[in-house]
Amino acid sequence: MKAEKFNQPLLNMMNSPSSAADVWTRRQPETDTENQKAVDDMNTPPVHTYDELKKIRRDAYIKMAVIVVIIVTALVFGSVAWFTQSREVEGSAVRMTASDLSFEIRVAENSDASYWSAYKGLINLADSNYKDGYKQTVGEDEEAVDYYMTNGNNDSIVWRLDSDDLTENDSIIIDGLKPNSCGTLSFDIIPKINGDLAVDIKLNIRGFTAVYPTQEEIEDEDDPQDPDTIKALNEVSNSSSTDEKNAVKYINGHILYFTDKTSVNDKNIYSGYIENNIYHWQKSDVIEGRAEPVKIHWIWVNTVDQIILKSTDAKSNPIIGDSETENDQADKDRKALLSYIKRQNTSIFDSIDLYDEYNDSNALTYDFSAKLDDFSYDNYKKDEKLRNKMTDSYNAADQIIGTNLNYVLIDMKVIESQMKNN
Amino acid sequence: MRENVKTRKQRMVEIITAIIMTAILLISIPVFAWFTNQRNMAKLAKIKAPDDLYINAAHREDKIHLDMRTVNVSMKYKTTELDEENNKVEVEKPVTSQNYVFSVSGNYVRSFTLQMEHTTNNPFSYKIYEGIIYKVEKNVSGDILSITNIKTGKSITDESEHPDYNTLNADGSPKYVEYIATNDWDALEVTKVTFPNNFDSVSVSAGDTLYIYVGDELTNLAGTTGGYLNKADGVRTANGSLTDKSYDDYDNFNIYTNPLFWQLKNVKGGETKSQPFYNTYVINVSWSPTIDMSLYDKETDIIYISAFVE
Numbered sequence: 258m259k260a261e262k263f264n265q266p267l268l269n270m271m272n273s274p275s276s277a278a279d280v281w282t283r284r285q286p287e288t289d290t291e292n293q294k295a296v297d298d299m300n301t302p303p304v305h306t307y308d309e310l311k312k313i314r315r316d317a318y319i320k321m322a323v324i325v326v327i328i329v330t331a332l333v334f335g336s337v338a339w340f341t342q343s344r345e346v347e348g349s350a351v352r353m354t355a356s357d358l359s360f361e362i363r364v365a366e367n368s369d370a371s372y373w374s375a376y377k378g379l380i381n382l383a384d385s386n387y388k389d390g391y392k393q394t395v396g397e398d399e400e401a402v403d404y405y406m407t408n409g410n411n412d413s414i415v416w417r418l419d420s421d422d423l424t425e426n427d428s429i430i431i432d433g434l435k436p437n438s439c440g441t442l443s444f445d446i447i448p449k450i451n452g453d454l455a456v457d458i459k460l461n462i463r464g465f466t467a468v469y470p471t472q473e474e475i476e477d478e479d480d481p482q483d484p485d486t487i488k489a490l491n492e493v494s495n496s497s498s499t500d501e502k503n504a505v506k507y508i509n510g511h512i513l514y515f516t517d518k519t520s521v522n523d524k525n526i527y528s529g530y531i532e533n534n535i536y537h538w539q540k541s542d543v544i545e546g547r548a549e550p551v552k553i554h555w556i557w558v559n560t561v562d563q564i565i566l567k568s569t570d571a572k573s574n575p576i577i578g579d580s581e582t583e584n585d586q587a588d589k590d591r592k593a594l595l596s597y598i599k600r601q602n603t604s605i606f607d608s609i610d611l612y613d614e615y616n617d618s619n620a621l622t623y624d625f626s627a628k629l630d631d632f633s634y635d636n637y638k639k640d641e642k643l644r645n646k647m648t649d650s651y652n653a654a655d656q657i658i659g660t661n662l663n664y665v666l667i668d669m670k671v672i673e674s675q676m677k678n679n
Numbered sequence: 680m681r682e683n684v685k686t687r688k689q690r691m692v693e694i695i696t697a698i699i700m701t702a703i704l705l706i707s708i709p710v711f712a713w714f715t716n717q718r719n720m721a722k723l724a725k726i727k728a729p730d731d732l733y734i735n736a737a738h739r740e741d742k743i744h745l746d747m748r749t750v751n752v753s754m755k756y757k758t759t760e761l762d763e764e765n766n767k768v769e770v771e772k773p774v775t776s777q778n779y780v781f782s783v784s785g786n787y788v789r790s791f792t793l794q795m796e797h798t799t800n801n802p803f804s805y806k807i808y809e810g811i812i813y814k815v816e817k818n819v820s821g822d823i824l825s826i827t828n829i830k831t832g833k834s835i836t837d838e839s840e841h842p843d844y845n846t847l848n849a850d851g852s853p854k855y856v857e858y859i860a861t862n863d864w865d866a867l868e869v870t871k872v873t874f875p876n877n878f879d880s881v882s883v884s885a886g887d888t889l890y891i892y893v894g895d896e897l898t899n900l901a902g903t904t905g906g907y908l909n910k911a912d913g914v915r916t917a918n919g920s921l922t923d924k925s926y927d928d929y930d931n932f933n934i935y936t937n938p939l940f941w942q943l944k945n946v947k948g949g950e951t952k953s954q955p956f957y958n959t960y961v962i963n964v965s966w967s968p969t970i971d972m973s974l975y976d977k978e979t980d981i982i983y984i985s986a987f988v989e
Contacts, residue, residue: 475900656731670719
C-alpha cells in the first residue's frame with residue numbers, strides 16, 4: 258500500500274511536471290499511526306549488518322591505536338629529554354641516565370689463587386651480596402691474566418687479593434691488620450665511552466665480630482669442631498654495644514688514604530691525602546675499553562705524632578714528607594690532616610671527657626675537647642700535657658678497635674661524577 | 680544496541696589501563712637504572728687482636744718474683760711401702776720433680792699460644808700443668824684453719840676433705856707449691872692492665888700464704904696437650920729441624936745448648952670479654968729416678984716462656 262502511495266505522486270509528477278510542489282506537500286503523513294512510526298524510527302538506532310559492525314569496530318581500534326601511539330611517543334620523548342640533559346650543567350647536579358654507567362671496574366686475580374675459597378667463604382659470612390664478577394681473561398698461556406669485572410648484573414663484586422695482601426707473616430687475611438699496617442688498593446676503571454670520565458671513589462670500613470664454636474660444639478663427640486672455625490660474622494650495627502660501634506668509628510678515623518706513596522730511607526712517605534675518604538678521579542682522554550689503573554694507598558696510623566710532627570722534630574717518624582715550599586703537596590696534606598683531626602676528633606680519640614681535669618671544687622680546669630677543637634702544630638709540639646693526652650686517647654681508641662672487631666670489609670663505591678676544574 | 684554500549688565502556692577502561700601501565704613501565708625503567716648507578720668492590724681483612732699479654736709470677740705478680748732457681752736433685756722423701764713379706768715399711772725415696780708457678784695475664788683474649796723453649800744441659804723433663812690457687816689461713820701456732828679457692832671462694836677446712844692436700848705425688852713432689860704473696864694484688868698495676876676490685880672471690884694481701892695446687896696437664900680449647908716441635912722420641916736433645924732459628928748456618932755448638940721448642944696453640948684466655956684475666960700454670964721439672972744424679976755436674980738451663988695471640 259505504501260509503495261502505491263509513493264509511486265502515485267511520482268506517476269503524477271511524470272504525468273504533470275509542473276506540479277512538483279504537489280509531490281512534497283502530498284508526502285506529509287496523513288494519519289497518526291504514521292506519525293508515531295516516523296518518530297519511533299528517529300529514536301531507535303539504525304540496525305546494521307554484520308559487515309557494517311566489523312567495520313565500525315575496526316575503525317574504533319584504529320582510532321584507539323592512534324591515540325595510544327601518540328601518547329606513548331609523547332611520553333618517550335619526554336623521558337628521553339628529561340634524562341639526557343646537557344652535560345655542561347654547572348654545580349653538583351648528579352647526572353642521571355636511563356642507560357648504563359659510563360664505566361665498569363675490574364680487579365686482577367692473584368697468580369696464586371689458593372687463598373680464594375676460604376676468603377670467599379668468609380666474605381659470604383660477612384655479606385653475601387658480593388658476587389664473583391664477570392671473568393675476562395687477557396693474554397695467552399703464561400701471560401694470561403684473569404680479570405673479574407662488574408657489569409649490570411654484577412654491580413657488587415669481591416675484591417680479589419694480590420700478592421701484597423698475602424705477604425708471608427703479614428697477610429691481611431691471616432695475620433690481620435694492626436696499628437702501622439699499610440697496603441695498597443688497586444683496581445682498573447674500564448671506560449665505556451670516549452673522552453671525559455669522572456668518578457667519585459668512596460671508601461668505607463664496615464666492622465664485624467666473629468662467632469666461634471661453643472665449648473660444647475668443640476667437645477662434641479660425633480662432630481667435634483675446630484675451635485678456630487668461624488661460624489658467623491656479625492656486622493656491627495645500631496643494636497651492637499657502644500664499644501663495638503666506637504670501634505668501627507675509630508678504625509674509619511685511624512685509617513688514612515693517600516694517592517701516592519714513596520719509600521725514603523726504608524720508610525714509607527705518603528702524599529695526596531684523600532679528604533673525607535672520597536677520592537675524585539677524572540680523566541679527559543679515556544678510550545672505551547682501555548683500562549685506567551687506580552691505586553689508593555692506605556695506612557693505619559700508629560701514633561698521632563706521625564701525622565702532626567715533621568721529620569725535623571725529635572722521635573717523630575712522620576708519614577708525610579717534608580714541605581719544601583709553601584702550599585706544595587706536603588704542606589697541603591699537613592694542613593688538611595690537621596684540620597681533619599680538629600673536625601673529626603670524636604672519631605679519632607677515645608673517651609675525650611675522661612681526659613678533662615677538675616679542681617677540688619669540681620670546676621673544669623682542663624677541657625680536653627676544647628683543646629682538640631683548636632690546636633695547632635706549634636702548641637702540639639710545646640704542650641706536653643696535650644701531646645700526652647692526645648697520644649693516650651689515640652692509643653686507647655686503637656685498643657678498642659683491636660678488642661672489639663675481628664674482621665673488617667673495606668668497601669669501595671665508585672659513582673659517576675662530574676668533571677671538575679682544579 | 681546495548682552490546683555495543685557495553686563494549687565501548689569496556690574498551691575505554693582497557694585503553695586507559697593500557698596507557699597507565701605504559702607510563703608506569705616507562706618511568707620505572709629509568710628509575711631502576713638510577714639505583715644501580717654505582718659499582719661496589721669490597722676487600723676483607725682480619726683485625727689482629729692486641730697483644731696485651733704478660734708473663735707474671737703466681738697470681739699476676741711481677742715476674743721478678745718468678746723464681747726458678749735451684750733444682751735440688753738430692754732431696755728425699757719418706758713414704759711407706761710393702762716389703763717382700765707384705766709388711767709396711769718406711770722407706771726413703773728420692774724426690775724426682777720440682778714445681779714452679781707462673782701466670783699469663785692481660786686484657787681479654789679468647790685464646791693465645793703458649794710457648795716454652797729450654798736448653799737441655801740437665802737431663803730434665805718439663806711439663807706444664809694448670810694451677811689452682813688456694814689461700815691458706817693459719818692460726819698463731821701454725822695450724823691450718825682453712826684453705827680457700829680464691830677464684831670460687833669455696834673453702835676446705837677439713838684437711839681430709841681436700842683430696843690431695845699434704846699428700847705427695849708418686850715422685851715425692853708435693854701436690855701444691857707454696858707461695859708467699861708479696862703485694863696487695865688488687866692494687867697491682869705493673870702490667871698496665873687494671874683489674875677491677877674484688878676480681879678474685881677472696882682478697883689476698885702481702886704476706887698471705889698461698890698453696891698453688893697442681894692440676895691437670897694443660898690442654899687447649901680443643902682438648903689437646905702441647906708438644907715439642909723439634910724433639911725426637913727418646914732423645915734428650917733437639918733434632919735438627921729448628922736449629923737455624925737459633926744458629927742460622929753456624930754448626931759448631933754444643934748440642935745441649937740447642938733449645939727445644941714446645942708449643943700449645945689455642946690455650947684458653949679470659950672468661951669475660953670486657954674484663955682482664957689471669958691464668959695460673961705450673962711448670963713441673965722432673966728427672967728419671969733411675970738416673971744417678973750424683974754422677975752429673977751441676978749445669979744451668981735457660982727456659983723461655985712466651986705467650987702471644989696468633
